[in-house]
Amino acid sequence: MTNEAKPQARTELPPQYAPADVESRRYAQWVADGRFAASEDSDKPAYTIVIPPPNVTGSLHLGHAQDHTVIDALTRRARMRGFEALWMPGMDHAGISTQNVVERNLADEGLSRHDLGREAFVERVWQWKNEYGGKISGQMRRLGDAVDWDRERFTMDEGLSRAVQTIFKRLYDDELIYRAERIINWCPRCMTALSDIEVEHTDDEGELVSIRYGDGDASIVVATTRAETMLGDTAVAVHPDDARYAHLVGTEVELPLTGRRIPVIADAHVDPEFGTGAVKVTPAHDPNDFEIGRRHDLPNLTVMDERGTVTAHGPFQGLDRFEARPAIVAALRADGRVVEEKRPYVHAVGHCERCKTTVEPRLSKQWFVKVGPLAKAAGDAVRDGRVRIHPPEQEKRYFSWVDNIHDWCISRQLWWGHRIPIWYGPDGEQVCVGPDETAPEGWRQDPDVLDTWFSSALWPFSTLGWPEDTASLRKFYPNTVLSTGYDILFFWVVRMMMFGMYAMDGTPPFKDVFLHGLIRDEDGKKMSKSRGNGVDPLDLMDAYGSDALRFFLARNTTPGGDLVVNDEWVQAARNFCNKLWNATRFALMSGATVEGPLPDDLSTTDRWILSRLARTVEEVDAQYERFEFAKMSAALYHFAWDEVCDWYLELSKPVLAEGGEAADRTRRVLGHVLDSLLRLLHPVVPFVTEELWLALTGGEERGDSVMVAAWPTPGETDPQAEATVAALQELVTEVRRFRSDQGLKPGQRVATRLSGLTEAGLAAHENLIRSLARLDEPGDDFTATATLAVTDHVTVRLDTRGNIDVAAERARLDKALAAARKELDGCTRKLGNEGFLAKAPEDVVAKIRQRQATAESDITRITAQLAALPAA
RNA sequence: GGGCGCUUAGCUCAGCGGUAGAGCACUGCUCUUACAAAGCAGGGGUCACUGGUUCGAAACCAGUAGCGCCCA
Numbered sequence: 001m002t003n004e005a006k007p008q009a010r011t012e013l014p015p016q017y018a019p020a021d022v023e024s025r026r027y028a029q030w031v032a033d034g035r036f037a038a039s040e041d042s043d044k045p046a047y048t049i050v051i052p053p054p055n056v057t058g059s060l061h062l063g064h065a066q067d068h069t070v071i072d073a074l075t076r077r078a079r080m081r082g083f084e085a086l087w088m089p090g091m092d093h094a095g096i097s098t099q100n101v102v103e104r105n106l107a108d109e110g111l112s113r114h115d116l117g118r119e120a121f122v123e124r125v126w127q128w129k130n131e132y133g134g135k136i137s138g139q140m141r142r143l144g145d146a147v148d149w150d151r152e153r154f155t156m157d158e159g160l161s162r163a164v165q166t167i168f169k170r171l172y173d174d175e176l177i178y179r180a181e182r183i184i185n186w187c188p189r190c191m192t193a194l195s196d197i198e199v200e201h202t203d204d205e206g207e208l209v210s211i212r213y214g215d216g217d218a219s220i221v222v223a224t225t226r227a228e229t230m231l232g233d234t235a236v237a238v239h240p241d242d243a244r245y246a247h248l249v250g251t252e253v254e255l256p257l258t259g260r261r262i263p264v265i266a267d268a269h270v271d272p273e274f275g276t277g278a279v280k281v282t283p284a285h286d287p288n289d290f291e292i293g294r295r296h297d298l299p300n301l302t303v304m305d306e307r308g309t310v311t312a313h314g315p316f317q318g319l320d321r322f323e324a325r326p327a328i329v330a331a332l333r334a335d336g337r338v339v340e341e342k343r344p345y346v347h348a349v350g351h352c353e354r355c356k357t358t359v360e361p362r363l364s365k366q367w368f369v370k371v372g373p374l375a376k377a378a379g380d381a382v383r384d385g386r387v388r389i390h391p392p393e394q395e396k397r398y399f400s401w402v403d404n405i406h407d408w409c410i411s412r413q414l415w416w417g418h419r420i421p422i423w424y425g426p427d428g429e430q431v432c433v434g435p436d437e438t439a440p441e442g443w444r445q446d447p448d449v450l451d452t453w454f455s456s457a458l459w460p461f462s463t464l465g466w467p468e469d470t471a472s473l474r475k476f477y478p479n480t481v482l483s484t485g486y487d488i489l490f491f492w493v494v495r496m497m498m499f500g501m502y503a504m505d506g507t508p509p510f511k512d513v514f515l516h517g518l519i520r521d522e523d524g525k526k527m528s529k530s531r532g533n534g535v536d537p538l539d540l541m542d543a544y545g546s547d548a549l550r551f552f553l554a555r556n557t558t559p560g561g562d563l564v565v566n567d568e569w570v571q572a573a574r575n576f577c578n579k580l581w582n583a584t585r586f587a588l589m590s591g592a593t594v595e596g597p598l599p600d601d602l603s604t605t606d607r608w609i610l611s612r613l614a615r616t617v618e619e620v621d622a623q624y625e626r627f628e629f630a631k632m633s634a635a636l637y638h639f640a641w642d643e644v645c646d647w648y649l650e651l652s653k654p655v656l657a658e659g660g661e662a663a664d665r666t667r668r669v670l671g672h673v674l675d676s677l678l679r680l681l682h683p684v685v686p687f688v689t690e691e692l693w694l695a696l697t698g699g700e701e702r703g704d705s706v707m708v709a710a711w712p713t714p715g716e717t718d719p720q721a722e723a724t725v726a727a728l729q730e731l732v733t734e735v736r737r738f739r740s741d742q743g744l745k746p747g748q749r750v751a752t753r754l755s756g757l758t759e760a761g762l763a764a765h766e767n768l769i770r771s772l773a774r775l776d777e778p779g780d781d782f783t784a785t786a787t788l789a790v791t792d793h794v795t796v797r798l799d800t801r802g803n804i805d806v807a808a809e810r811a812r813l814d815k816a817l818a819a820a821r822k823e824l825d826g827c828t829r830k831l832g833n834e835g836f837l838a839k840a841p842e843d844v845v846a847k848i849r850q851r852q853a854t855a856e857s858d859i860t861r862i863t864a865q866l867a868a869l870p871a872a
Numbered sequence: 873g874g875g876c877g878c879u880u881a882g883c884u885c886a887g888c889g890g891u892a893g894a895g896c897a898c899u900g901c902u903c904u905u906a907c908a909a910a911g912c913a914g915g916g917g918u919c920a921c922u923g924g925u926u927c928g929a930a931a932c933c934a935g936u937a938g939c940g941c942c943c944a
């Protein structure tokens with residue numbers, strides 16, 4: 001290959017970036033080259049993040065895309081910084097939702113899971129998983145996720161199931177798992193127990209009915225929103241100090257409609273201020289009443305079955321709970337028992353997180369984790385700084401939860417999931433069976449399965465081979481960072497903390513927890529399946545490219561902050577990718593190179609851009625450390641667009657056109673700056689940077705990749721070059737503003753005489769100034785028709801040949817004068833204030849004095865210009 | 873009911889004691905050979921309200937109003 005041929009080939013980038021031509025090709029190449037694989041045998045320090053396992057039933061939404069962008073950026077950057085970076089992929093089995101989906105499919109065939117039987121049904125779910133579970137991995141490939149696919153895990157895999165059984169057995173043996181009859185949240189539609197946090201509370205319109213129990217002097221009025229539960233009342237409770245009812249405590253009243261007599265009891269938990277101060281007690285159908293019942297040895301009378309159908313004998317038997325309510329109120333009314341009815345009465349009602357059905361508190365025998373000691377350890381790990389939560393404000397939520405935690409109901413009346421490893425003997429014995437143990441002959445296994453979060457809680461180490469002492473586990477545990485939305489802090493993060501520390505000898509599962517916000521639609525509403533306002537990330541990627549979506553997400557990801565989706569912003573991110581594309585295209589056309597060391601004796605503008613690059617590297621590193629993705633992205637956006645493209649490339653054009661050694665040096669600096677910029681951007685926008693970096697460096701033939709290029713380190717800053725270029729920018733901008741105000745066409749060149757450049761330190765840059773401001777040298781017939789005094793030093797005389805719009809110029813100067821006067825007034829007022837002079841720090845006073853002086857000279861200069869204007 | 877947080881330009885947000893900022897949107901002029909998915913220039917804010925602290929408050933304190941989230 002000849003030297004001439006190569007640069008020629010390198011200029012052949014099309015004028016627009018076409019993501020579709022690049023993305024799938026690059027991703028396939030990365031996978032083929034094994035770029036994502038992490039090795040436990042590596043000498044490099046480990047950097048580990050596990051994917052928050054998506055539900056196998058679903059597909060990724062924008063919230064996942066945001067989370068994946070963050071994780072991918074962190075791990076890609078870690079890899080470039082020399083870490084053995086592992087991003088662990090996988091999915092969870094999503095017990096309730098998956099079972100629901102498959103049951104719905106069965107229903108279409110007119111079948112229920114009971115028609116199939118347990119074994120066949122579970123087989124059916126596996127079939128479904130194998131058929132449809134692939135959608136998510138396809139989405140991840142489109143997003144560019146650099147996950148180690150060879151390590152992909154599923155919570156129902158054999159190894160992970162073994163981990164579940166192992167930890168269950170350990171917790172059971174440590175008496176941290178127990179079975180008890182309690183009031184739990186029951187979903188009558190899913191027909192299973194739910195944990196507290198799987199219940200969503202909303203303010204719903206209901207009714208408040210006041211009912212008189214007993215008769216005459218021995219009557220007492222109670223209020224309820226759930227009249228149908230009165231069939232199961234076993235007491236009426238009042239506060240012990242409530243004088244109104246003191247005479248009734250210890251007596252019995254007749255329960256309407258049933259003829260049963262129930263006691264009036266005194267309990268300190270009754271609020272005498274609420275309603276009549278007397279409450280009906282239904283221990284089998286309300287958690288608070290259950291506690292009262294326990295304290296007073298009341299019978300638990302269950303009057304509804306697991307479908308929410310009334311089972312109490314009598315006229316209401318067989319009615320659904322929502323039919324029974326009006327029927328019972330009507331009967332009470334007919335009986336003269338209803339004292340008052342409030343309708344609508346707004347109160348908090350619990351709903352099943354998965355299907356939104358109203359949750360029924362139900363007395364039943366379930367398995368629980370005793371979380372007290374586990375939560376204590378999890379809280380301490382954050383309190384003593386072993387685990388840091390970003391942003392720190394979220395720590396309060398974390399603490400309030402681990403400090404006030406309730407035992408965790410882990411059994412679910414489902415078939416899809418990890419079956420509880422407890423076996424019952426013929427005489428009521430029970431045994432917990434470990435992974436390599438078998439239950440005694442003839443014993444029966446508990447029919448229930450475990451909450452999905454029980455297995456998700458093991459994710460940071462079960463995916464690495466635990467309970468085996470694997471090399472992977474030793475290398476990659478604890479994880480470095482855990483990134484997820486703040487909405488699942490309790491669902492998942494706390495539980496990983498509890499189980500991780502329990503299983504791994506007190507070592508927390510990760511060092512940093514990064515919590516980002518939720519995605520909202522354009523109206524600011526939270527995106528959710530039930531609202532139907534979700535956006536498919538694939539649609540946005542199809543329209544604008546993966547990098548555009550990723551850059552948009554990164555640029556709007558703040559610790560704890562929500563993100564509003566707007567098509568125009570994704571478009572703006574797409575435009576940014578195109579800008580990068582064209583900057584590199586220009587560089588290639590200009591012969592930019594990455595070969596050899598940076599030359600000495602660089603020009604001021606070369607030193608300036610290198611100084612700005614150094615500051616950008618520092619800024620990007622600092623923001624990454626703080627998980628400030630928005631600020632990190634903004635720093636790169638600003639550097640790339642405003643400094644490299646808008647100024648450095650424009651400043652380079654005349655130098656490159658000139659040719660010679662100066663041009664060679666600039667070609668080298670240009671190559672260096674773009675090389676560094678592409679590396680810095682790669683973790684966020686992997687595809688376009690790979691394509692451009694390979695083109696710029698010629699790395700394609702070497703089988704190279706920006707993925708494994710070293711992360712830039714900050715170079716020297718050059719304050720002197722920065723000051724000079726700042727002055728140059730001010731001068732050029734001032735001339736451009738004048739031109740624009742005067743209505744001069746952008747391309748129109750204007751003969752101009754510049755004076756005072758030497759004093760301003762800009763003498764060496766006159767040709768650059770002329771190039772950027774489109775100013776020609778004055779000819780023989782030069783006549784200054786307008787004068788600009790830009791700073792104290794520089795005067796610009798322009799020959800606009802009578803085209804001067806005096807009114808426009810006067811308006812502009814008047815405005816500038818007003819601003820300068822306002823500034824002068826402010827400064828003078830401050831400096832005339834003795835309190836300010838006496839108490840303000842010296843540097844502040846000096847700064848104000850400086851500003852006062854500048855304002856004064858501005859006023860003098862502008863006033864002179866105004867005076868020099870021809871009369872209107 | 874308890875707790876936490878928010879209120880700054882049309883939108884989304886940054887700034888958290890010392891000249892009110894960014895991106896997008898908007899207006900004007902331009903196809904100036906990297907890019908019209910662009911360039912250049914510009915307009916736009918009593919920093920929710922009321923008090924207080926301070927030489928100085930968007931920022932600190934107290935209260936008010938509205939909004940949001942979490943937990944019960």
